[in-house]
Amino acid sequence: MTTTHETRVFAGVTLIDTPVVREALEFARAHHDPMSFHHVYRSWIFGALIASKIPAYESVDLEVHAVSAILHDLAWDYDSVFATKDKRFEVDSANAAREYLKREAPGFNQRQLQMVWDSIALHTTSSIAQHKEMEVALCHMGITADFLGSGLPGGLITKEEHSAVVKELPLLEFKDSVIKLLCALCKHKPETTYDNFSRLTVVSNNVMV
Numbered sequence: 511m512t513t514t515h516e517t518r519v520f521a522g523v524t525l526i527d528t529p530v531v532r533e534a535l536e537f538a539r540a541h542h543d544p545m546s547f548h549h550v551y552r553s554w555i556f557g558a559l560i561a562s563k564i565p566a567y568e569s570v571d572l573e574v575h576a577v578s579a580i581l582h583d584l585a586w587d588y589d590s591v592f593a594t595k596d597k598r599f600e601v602d603s604a605n606a607a608r609e610y611l612k613r614e615a616p617g618f619n620q621r622q623l624q625m626v627w628d629s630i631a632l633h634t635t636s637s638i639a640q641h642k643e644m645e646v647a648l649c650h651m652g653i654t655a656d657f658l659g660s661g662l663p664g665g666l667i668t669k670e671e672h673s674a675v676v677k678e679l680p681l682l683e684f685k686d687s688v689i690k691l692l693c694a695l696c697k698h699k700p701e702t703t704y705d706n707f708s709r710l711t712v713v714s715n716n717v718m719v
Contacts, residue, residue: 582603
């Protein structure tokens with residue numbers, strides 16, 4: 511069932527605009543440096559743009575997608591208040607987002623909370639995320655689009671669309687900053703990085719930790 515919500519246009523993309531989404535943005539802003547905040551914001555925008563181009567996504571819960579994308583990296587800094595010593599950053603981020611929504615979004619039901627958790631916990635695991643609910647797959651696609659830009663398979667993001675978003679939310683040395691964050695996870699939480707995106711990214715960039 512599709513529910514009508516208020517919207518706004520940002521960088522040419524129509525975005526859902528509800529109190530929950532606005533408050534999640536402010537929560538993310540308060541807990542991120544500018545580079546990380548721009549990344550999660552762009553990830554949301556790219557996901558919304560992708561959803562607008564795929565008819566099957568007309569029924570997606572755009573509020574669930576929005577908060578999932580906005581809150582997906584709360585613990586990717588090993589020193590974050592949301593980080594634990596023994597869990598992958600994706601799981602820490604998913605737990606933090608779920609607890610935040612329990613406090614601040616009492617209208618979210620258990621299924622919505624679970625989809626947010628799954629979207630965040632699986633956002634670096636394409637082989638699983640793409641087979642989950644549309645909200646989970648869309649969150650993964652939007653985040654991936656922020657790394658690949660117009661190189662995203664399927665031609666879903668044009669160079670012009672990517673440039674318009676980046677103009678409003680600059681990259682701020684995005685690639686180098688992400689590598690530094692992931693290197694820090696490998697160094698300070700090595701047991702959580704052996705078989706996943708963090709270590710693969712560090713290895714593929716030939717970075718010593």
